Amino acid sequence: MGGRxxxxxxxxxxxxxxxxxxxxxxxxxxxEEEKRSPVLLVSGIGGxxxxxxxxxxxKSGGDAPAIRVWVRFFLASLxxxxxxxxxxxxxxxxxxxxxxxxxxxxxxDDYGLYAIDILDPTWLVRCLHLTDVYHFHDMIDMLxxxxxxxxxxxxxxxxxFRQSNRIKKIVDGLREKLVTAYKASGGxxxxxxxxxxxxxxxxxxxxxxxxxxxxYVNSWICIACPFQGAPxxxxxxxxxxxxxxxxxxxxxxxxxxxxxxxxxxxxSIYEMLPNPEFKWKxxxxxxxxxxxSDGKGSTSVKMESFGPIETxxxxxxxxxxxxxxxxxxxxxxxxxxxxxxxxxETRRIWKSALxxxxxxxxxxxxxxxxxxFDVCYGSETSPIGNLSEICQxxxxxxxxxxxxxxxxxxxxxxxxxxxxRVGISDTHRGLLSNETLFQHLKQWLEIN
Numbered sequence: 322m323g324g325r326x327x328x329x330x331x332x333x334x335x336x337x338x339x340x341x342x343x344x345x346x347x348x349x350x351x352x353e354e355e356k357r358s359p360v361l362l363v364s365g366i367g368g369x370x371x372x373x374x375x376x377x378x379x380k381s382g383g384d385a386p387a388i389r390v391w392v393r394f395f396l397a398s399l400x401x402x403x404x405x406x407x408x409x410x411x412x413x414x415x416x417x418x419x420x421x422x423x424x425x426x427x428x429x430d431d432y433g434l435y436a437i438d439i440l441d442p443t444w445l446v447r448c449l450h451l452t453d454v455y456h457f458h459d460m461i462d463m464l465x466x467x468x469x470x471x472x473x474x475x476x477x478x479x480x481x482f483r484q485s486n487r488i489k490k491i492v493d494g495l496r497e498k499l500v501t502a503y504k505a506s507g508g509x510x511x512x513x514x515x516x517x518x519x520x521x522x523x524x525x526x527x528x529x530x531x532x533x534x535x536x537y538v539n540s541w542i543c544i545a546c547p548f549q550g551a552p553x554x555x556x557x558x559x560x561x562x563x564x565x566x567x568x569x570x571x572x573x574x575x576x577x578x579x580x581x582x583x584x585x586x587x588x589s590i591y592e593m594l595p596n597p598e599f600k601w602k603x604x605x606x607x608x609x610x611x612x613x614s615d616g617k618g619s620t621s622v623k624m625e626s627f628g629p630i631e632t633x634x635x636x637x638x639x640x641x642x643x644x645x646x647x648x649x650x651x652x653x654x655x656x657x658x659x660x661x662x663x664x665x666e667t668r669r670i671w672k673s674a675l676x677x678x679x680x681x682x683x684x685x686x687x688x689x690x691x692x693x694f695d696v697c698y699g700s701e702t703s704p705i706g707n708l709s710e711i712c713q714x715x716x717x718x719x720x721x722x723x724x725x726x727x728x729x730x731x732x733x734x735x736x737x738x739x740x741x742r743v744g745i746s747d748t749h750r751g752l753l754s755n756e757t758l759f760q761h762l763k764q765w766l767e768i769n
Contacts, residue, residue, distance in 0.1 A: 357468065357469070357474050357506075357509075357766075357767075357768075358474070358506065358509045358510055358511065358512050358539050358766075359473070359474040359475065359476065359502040359503070359505065359506040359509060359511050359512065360464060360469060360474065360475050360476070360502075360511070360512045360513075360514060360766065361476045361477070361478060361498055361499065361502050361511050361512070361513050361514070362434070362437060362457050362460065362461070362475075362476070362477045362478065362514050362515075362516075363477075363478045363495070363513060363514070363515040363516070363519035363520075363522060363523060364436075364437040364456065364457065364477070364478070364479050364480075364482075364516060364517075364519050365482070365515075365516045365517025365518040365519045365520075365545075366482045366517060366518040366589060366590075366593075367391075367392075367482060368437055368440070368456050368457075368479070368482070368516065368517065368519070369391075369427050369436045369437055369440075369479030369480055369481075369482060370389060370391065370392065370427065370428055370435070370436040370437075370440055370442075370479065371389070371390050371391040371405065371425050371426070371427060371481065372387035372388060372389050372390065372425070372426050372427070372428055373387065373388055373390045373400075373404035373405070373418070373423050373424070373425050373426075374386060374387040374388070374423070374424060374426065375422055375423060375424075376422055376423070376424050377422065387426065387428075388400065388404070389441075390403075390404045390405050390425070391405060391440075391575075392440035392441045392454050393441055393443075394441055394443075394446060394451065394454075394574060397574045397575045398574075398575050398576050398579045401575045401579055401580075401583075402579060402647070403420070404418060404420070404423055404425065405418065405425065405483070405583060406418070406419050406582060406583055406645065406647060407419060407483060407583060407586050407587075408586055408652070408654075409586045409587075409588065409657055409659060409660050411659040411663075414485060414488055414588070414663060415484060415488060415490075416483045416484055416586055416587060416588060419647050419648075419652065420648075425481055425483070426481075427479045427480055427481060428479075431471060431477075432471050432472045432475070432476045432477065433476050433477035433478050433479060433498060434457075434461060434471060434475070434476070434477035435477075436477065436479035437456055437457045437477045437478075437479045438455075438456065438457055438458050438461055438477075439454060439455050439456065439458055440454040440455075440456050441454045455754075456750075456753065457477065457516075457753060458754075459753065459754035460514075460753055460754070460759070460762075461475070461477075463759050463762075467763065467768045468768070472505060473505050473506060474502075474505075474506055476498055476501065476502045476505075478494065478495060478498045478519075480494055480495075480522065482518065482587075482589055483583065483586075483587045483588075483589065484587075484588060484589060485588035485589060485592060485663060485664075485667060486518065486521040486522045486524070486525045486588075486589060486592055486667060487525035487528075487529065487667050487670060488588070491522060491525075492522075492525060492526050492529060492530070495522060495523070495526050496526070496530065496533060499511050499533070499537040499538065500537065502537075503537050509539075510537060510538060510539035511537055511538055511539060512538075512539050512540045512541075512542065512765075512766060513538060513540070513541045513542065514542045514544065514762070515541070515542070515543050515544065515546065516544045516545060516752075516753060517544070517545050517546060517547070517726075517727070517749065518546070518547065518589060518593065519546075520543040520544070520545075520546025520547075520548070521546065521547070521548075521592065521593070521671070523541060523543070524546075524548075524671050524674055525667070525670065525671065527674045527675075527676065528670045528671055528673050528674040529670065531674075531675060531677065534677065534680070535677035535679060535680065538677075538680050539680065539681070540680060540681040540682070540683065540740075540765065541676075541680060541681070541682050541683070542683045542685065542762065542765060543682070543683065543684050543685065543735065544685045544686075544752055544753070544758070545685070545686060545687055545724055545726070545727050545732055545749050545752055546684075546686075546727070546732055546735070547593050547726075547727045547731050547732065548731055548732065548733075548734050548735050548736070549595065549596040549599040549601075549730070549731040549734050550593050550594050550595035550596050550599075550605075550731055551593055551595075551726055551727045551728070551731065552594075552595040552605030552629075552693070552694050552695075552696075552728070552731075553605070553692065553693020553694045553695065553696055553718050553719075554693055554726055554727075555590060555593045555594050555595070556594070556595070556605070556607055556632060556696050557693070557696050557716045558581070558584050558590060559584060559585060559590065559594075559636055559640075559656070560607075560636070560639055560640075560696075560698075560711050560712055560716075561577065561581060561711070561712055561713075561714070561715075561716060562577040562578055562579075562580045562581025562582075562584065563577060563580045563581070563584065564576075564577040564580070581712075582643075582645045582654055585640065585643065585654050585655075585656065585657060586654065586657060586660070587660075588660050588663055588664060588667075591657075591660045591661055591663070591664035592664045592667045592668070594629070594632075594664065595629045595731075596629070596668060597628070597629035597630050598668075599731075599734065601730065602730060604628050604629065605628075605629060605694055605695060606626045606627060606628060606695045606696075607626070607627045607632050607635055607695070607696050607697075607698070608624055608625070608626050608627075608695060608696070608697040608698070609624070609625045609626075609627070609635070609697070609698050609699055609705050609708070609711065610622055610623075610624050610697070610698070610699035610700050610701055610703075610704040610705060611623055611624070611625050611699070611704055611705055611706075612704040612705065612706045622701055622704045624701075633656075633658075633661065635708065636656040637655070637656045637658075638708040638709070639656075639708040639709055639711045639712060640654070640655045640656040640709075640712070641655050641656075641709070642655075642709055643655055643709075643712065674736070674737075676737045676738065681740045681765075682735070682737045682738070682739050682740060683739060683740055683741050683742075683743070683761075683765055684732070684733065684735050684737075684739050684741075684742045684743070685742075685743050685744075685745060685752065685758055685761065686723075686724070686727070686729055686732035686733055686742070686743075686744055686745075687723060687724020687725070687726075687727065687729070687732070687744070687745060687746070687747055687748065687749060687751075687752055688722055688723070688724070688729050688744040688745065688746050689722065689746035689747075690722075690723060690724050690725040690746075690747075690748055691720035691721075691722075691723075691725070692720060692721055692722065692723030692724065692725055692726065692727065692728050692729075693718040693719075693720065694718065694719050694720060694721040694728060695718065695719040696716050696717070696718055697716065697717040697718070697719075698711045698714050698716060698717070699711075699714060700717075724747065724748050724749040724751075724752065725748045725749055726748075726749035727749060729744065740765075741761075741765075743761055745757050745758055
């Protein structure tokens with residue numbers, strides 16, 4: 322297509338950054354700033370710090386000490402396997418850590434902003450200026466420089482992104498943040514700015530609690546949301562995993578295979594599979610070059626294609642023998658049809674979303690970057706035999722316009738009456754520090 326080539330979910334951590342110096346405000350708010358409605362930033366998948374701790378209280382009755390398990394550059398895979406690897410519980414709808422004594426939590430320090438700012442906030446990351454993990458950092462700085470004040474007009478919401486976007490704990494947490502921001506600002510309705518899968522969290526909240534949404538929300542600015550899924554990235558993530566960083570830094574980070582074992586048990590991933598009911602310009606496919614045998618000793622090579630519905634059979638066959646080792650035991654991790662059933666219900670709930678007339682909706686989507694759409698495994702000269710071989714193969718892609726992760730076609734298809742829809746040339750992650758995007762935010766938030 323001739324656009325700039327992006328990477329799949331690595332774009333969560335890659336993007337051009339401006340150099341901003343966080344300032345400490347000393348002057349009182351002026352009249353315009355005092356009238357300003359609060360802003361709530363909602364992160365996407367992988368966009369929140371996750372801590373792990375033992376569920377049991379310590380001897381004094383307080384919470385056990387917590388360890389950061391996402392994001393971290395050192396001992397990353399080791400701690401990730403130990404604390405974050407999970408299994409879906411179909412009775413509760415939650416993905417639960419393999420260690421039953423461990424709970425995964427999101428820190429709420431700094432009015433929720435700490436968890437979505439710099440995802441590995443260690444002094445070494447700051448000193449080495451490893452900006453791969455500077456997430457909402459630039460946007461927070463821009464808002465602070467524009468007169469917003471933490472805890473009064475600026476808040477953040479991070480959550481356990483392993484879970485379903487409609488799970489009660491996440492939905493209730495968003496409600497609490499909205500109420501907190503509303504009260505802290507003196508009863509002013511909240512402007513939500515969501516990024517990526519954070520838009521699906523907001524969509525789930527709107528679908529389930531429209532009356533509360535109408536009561537507390539002034540506007541919703543949605544950035545790079547995969548409303549109809551992210552076909553190339555999500556299909557491949559369930560088959561071969563995700564690699565978030567490349568080069569030498571990849572040796573310090575969570576490996577592709579380690580991430581793969583988690584994603585198979587994540588409802589949030591299944592909820593971002595390509596929507597089979599959406600009228601795509603061209604239906605997204607998984608193509609597999611297969612070795613065929615006629616039973617008489619002769620073989621041939623044929624390409625097999627799987628659409629959004631047929632891919633479920635492919636996932637089942639490719640992952641049927643998948644397993645991981647945890648605490649000396651082998652744990653089967655096949656394609657999870659219980660999660661698929663849950664995800665289908667989630668999409669049905671999303672379809673019921675009706676935006677209140679009092680809420681302004683803005684949609685910003687990325688353009689000009691080649692974005693994975695169809696995925697291909699094997700080749701005519703090196704075909705796949707058993708479908709389980711896909712999990713150890715390198716994917717090939719066909720590309721469409723988008724931000725390197727979410728196709729423009731999906732991000733634009735919100736189904737709402739938007740005040741504005743704006744395409745900006747940048748990557749999925751790069752949009753969070755894009756100057757053009759900031760200019761639009763200032764206009765919509767009425768920042769002079």
